[in-house]
Amino acid sequence: MVEEMESGGLAAPLDALKAYLRIGTAGEDDVMGDLLRGASALCEQFTGQWLIRRDVREIVAGGGAWQRLTARPVAEIMQVEAMDAQGVTEPLPVGAYAIDIDASGDGWVRSTRAGDRRRLAVRYRAGLSEDVAGLPEALVQGIVRLAAEHFLAQGTQGAAPPAMVSALWRPFRRMRLS
Numbered sequence: 001m002v003e004e005m006e007s008g009g010l011a012a013p014l015d016a017l018k019a020y021l022r023i024g025t026a027g028e029d030d031v032m033g034d035l036l037r038g039a040s041a042l043c044e045q046f047t048g049q050w051l052i053r054r055d056v057r058e059i060v061a062g063g064g065a066w067q068r069l070t071a072r073p074v075a076e077i078m079q080v081e082a083m084d085a086q087g088v089t090e091p092l093p094v095g096a097y098a099i100d101i102d103a104s105g106d107g108w109v110r111s112t113r114a115g116d117r118r119r120l121a122v123r124y125r126a127g128l129s130e131d132v133a134g135l136p137e138a139l140v141q142g143i144v145r146l147a148a149e150h151f152l153a154q155g156t157q158g159a160a161p162p163a164m165v166s167a168l169w170r171p172f173r174r175m176r177l178s
């Protein structure tokens with residue numbers, strides 16, 4: 001179970017979308033903000049990476065085996081707690097667990113206590129950048145273009161995202177093979 005502790009900011013500036021569409025008024029700002037959030041979510045799904053860093057709390061199995069954290073890329077693992085069957089948590093001392101963030105940004109955690117079958121509640125921070133300024137320009141440009149495409153296609157059913165958007169995002173795509 002992954003629980004976002006805070007929502008990420010916009011992964012593309014509203015001003016960039018308004019400039020792309022050549023809109024100078026504030027009348028459509030709420031709609032355009034929603035479109036940017038939707039395009040950002042699609043970008044995260046497509047690339048398999050969170051864009052703007054945010055705090056996460058995830059429950060993983062205990063028992064000693066390494067558990068991969070869901071959100072990525074992981075920037076830091078802040079706290080590991082043991083959780084009993086009733087959901088009561090207790091902080092674990094540093095020697096009772098092991099953590100790792102590998103070169104690809106995947107976070108890993110495991111209990112080092114033999115026979116401890118409690119689940120682990122892990123608090124960590126994941127995302128490519130603290131804000132939109134640190135994101136690769138191709139990701140931001142794809143988000144802006146997709147939001148603009150949706151804005152221009154108001155009321156049109158089944159409009160597919162432009163191939164240019166997936167071409168911009170494809171170099172950042174990370175997939176997990178099961």
